[in-house]
Amino acid sequence: MTKTVIHFENVSKRYQLGEISTGTISRDLSRWWALTRGKADPVSKIGEVLKKNVITEFWALSDISFEIKQGDVLGIIGGNGAGKSTLLKILSRVTKPTTGRIRIRGRIASLLEVGTGFHPDLTGRENIFLNGAILGMRKSEIQNKLDEIVAFAGVELYLDTPVKRYSSGMYVRLAFAVAAHLEPEILVIDEVLAVGDVEFQRKCLDKMKDVSQNEGRTVLFVSHNLTSVKSLCPKSIFLKNGKLEYQGETDLAIKQYLNNFAYNQSEFHFEKIENQEAYFTHLKITDNENQLSNHFSVTDLWQLKIGFQTHYSVSNLVVAVGLLTSDNVLLRNVYSTPFQAEKGNYEAVFTENNIICSPGTYQILISLFINNHVIQNIGEGIFITFEDARPQHSLLNLTNKSLILNQMNVRILPV
Numbered sequence: 001m002t003k004t005v006i007h008f009e010n011v012s013k014r015y016q017l018g019e020i021s022t023g024t025i026s027r028d029l030s031r032w033w034a035l036t037r038g039k040a041d042p043v044s045k046i047g048e049v050l051k052k053n054v055i056t057e058f059w060a061l062s063d064i065s066f067e068i069k070q071g072d073v074l075g076i077i078g079g080n081g082a083g084k085s086t087l088l089k090i091l092s093r094v095t096k097p098t099t100g101r102i103r104i105r106g107r108i109a110s111l112l113e114v115g116t117g118f119h120p121d122l123t124g125r126e127n128i129f130l131n132g133a134i135l136g137m138r139k140s141e142i143q144n145k146l147d148e149i150v151a152f153a154g155v156e157l158y159l160d161t162p163v164k165r166y167s168s169g170m171y172v173r174l175a176f177a178v179a180a181h182l183e184p185e186i187l188v189i190d191e192v193l194a195v196g197d198v199e200f201q202r203k204c205l206d207k208m209k210d211v212s213q214n215e216g217r218t219v220l221f222v223s224h225n226l227t228s229v230k231s232l233c234p235k236s237i238f239l240k241n242g243k244l245e246y247q248g249e250t251d252l253a254i255k256q257y258l259n260n261f262a263y264n265q266s267e268f269h270f271e272k273i274e275n276q277e278a279y280f281t282h283l284k285i286t287d288n289e290n291q292l293s294n295h296f297s298v299t300d301l302w303q304l305k306i307g308f309q310t311h312y313s314v315s316n317l318v319v320a321v322g323l324l325t326s327d328n329v330l331l332r333n334v335y336s337t338p339f340q341a342e343k344g345n346y347e348a349v350f351t352e353n354n355i356i357c358s359p360g361t362y363q364i365l366i367s368l369f370i371n372n373h374v375i376q377n378i379g380e381g382i383f384i385t386f387e388d389a390r391p392q393h394s395l396l397n398l399t400n401k402s403l404i405l406n407q408m409n410v411r412i413l414p415v
Contacts, residue, residue: 003105005186005218006068006091011100013061013086013242060086062242064100068220070185073212075233075250076222077257079380082239084222088112088188091220106185106218107135111175120164124155124174127163131178145181152203153177168276169373173200180207186218187211205232224380226254227330258363266294268382277314278368279376281307281345285364285384288351298386304350306366307415310341314370317341319348319412322365324379331362335369336410345415350408361385 061083068074076084089095090102092110109131110117117134118127128149132142150156153173155166163171179187187208205228211217223229229236229250236253238246246256266285273279284305285294296302304321316338323331336348365379 002069002071004067004103005070005105006220007101007103008064008066009101009103011061011064011087011090011097011102012059013083013090013095014098015058015060060242061090061097064242064244066237066244066247068218070106070218071212071216072235073208073219073221073233075229075236075253076220076239077224077226077229077236077253078239078245079257081241083242084239085112085190086242087239088190088220088222092188104186108186108188109135109179109182109184110188110190111172111179112188112190118163118171118175121162123162124150124153124159124166127174128178132182135182135184137182142182145183149174149177149181152181152207167373168375169200176204176207180204180211183215184217186220188220190222201228208232225377226257227324230254265381265383266292270378272309273376276375277312277370278308278310278317278341280366280368280378281309283307283364283366283378283382294383295385295387300386302352302384304348304364304366306348306350307345308348308368309345310343312343314341316369316371318369318372319410320367320369321350321408322367322379323384324363324365325360330365334408334410336412339412341412347413347415349411349413351411352408 064083064087076087078084086095088110089112090097091104092108092112094110094112117131119130122130125146128146129139129142132139132145150159153170153176155170155174158166158170163174166174176189179189189204189208208219208221209232212219219232221229221233233250235248236250237244238253238257246253268283270280270282272281282305284292286292286303286305287296288301288303290303293302306319306321308319310317317340318338319336320333322333325331334350361383362385363379364382364384365377366382367374367378368376
């Protein structure tokens with residue numbers, strides 16, 4: 001009988017909103033005394049918040065229970081803020097749950113963000129040994145795996161260079177190679193793999209399949225790339241607003257996940273990323289008269305206006321758009337021509353001139369590349385719907401869908 005290696009029992013995690021510590025004990029005591037008497041907070045804005053009866057705490061996870069058997073490969077999906085990263089941080093002992101119990105059998109290797117567990121001033125070689133030591137491995141065991149790790153990561157030339165000089169892609173390649181090859185019983189991977197290029201993502205997925213199927217290790221995989229989750233994970237859990245909405249077959253988990261999105265949003269704004277060469281700022285779906293909409297007939301013409309910002313001059317920057325079916329099959333990608341972008345704000349305009357498709361709702365994926373390396377993927381919750389305008393369009397089959405975006409024009413404009 002396969003043993004249980006992870007058991008979550010009624011796990012919840014609460015965070016306090018607002019400022020917690022004020023820097024000195026006297027100010028903390030002053031704040032506590034004021035709040036005890038129902039007075040305004042003398043230090044922060046929390047007193048004002050309490051007066052208005054506004055919620056001052058946030059439950060990132062609420063009463064989560066599930067079990068994972070040895071050798072399972074479990075996908076974890078959900079929107080931003082659903083609690084996925086919090087769950088993995090609790091599992092990796094980065095933070096503690098507020099309530100509930102967790103039982104874990106085996107060593108855990110976690111890759112939760114770029115450079116997890118790395119010291120920036122140490123070289124790649126030194127960080128490999130550091131991570132191995134954290135996992136409880138002997139120096140001789142790490143040495144035996146060293147060549148395999150370096151070859152997988154492809155950082156031979158930079159092995160004795162401090163990792164603070166690595167690109168984000170090199171960071172991820174080495175971090176994943178260390179996590180996957182140092183033989184943890186449980187491997188935890190967050191969305192960080194999206195930073196790597198397509199070839200490396202494929203290698204990572206193949207490696208995760210290998211360690212689960214051939215070596216009997218357990219893998220937890222969080223990703224917004226539903227295609228990867230579907231190909232790797234037979235079972236998944238779907239989180240929404242910190243609650244476990246579904247646990248079971250991945251196809252059904254993805255279906256519930258997609259059904260929970262509002263399909264009528266046509267304008268999106270994205271968070272600023274300080275430490276990245278370029279990043280997306282917004283996306284607008286419009287008709288040819290620049291009116292916001294994400295519902296069209298199959299004969300309508302439409303546009304995508306994708307804003308992005310560069311922190312400094314960047315060469316060989318490419319903006320890409322993809323369309324996926326409701327079951328996450330990629331129909332087509334369209335790429336801009338590589339171009340030189342000076343520091344500033346830009347908008348890439350993808351204009352459809354000759355659309356041919358079947359009615360239905362499709363997911364939009366946008367990507368930024370620099371020197372053929374993916375630096376950002378966004379696709380969660382971005383949908384476009386085409387409705388039947390004439391009876392003959394209902395006769396179009398899946399082969400027609402391959403023509404979606406086929407005639408798109410792409411322009412890059414400074415803003």
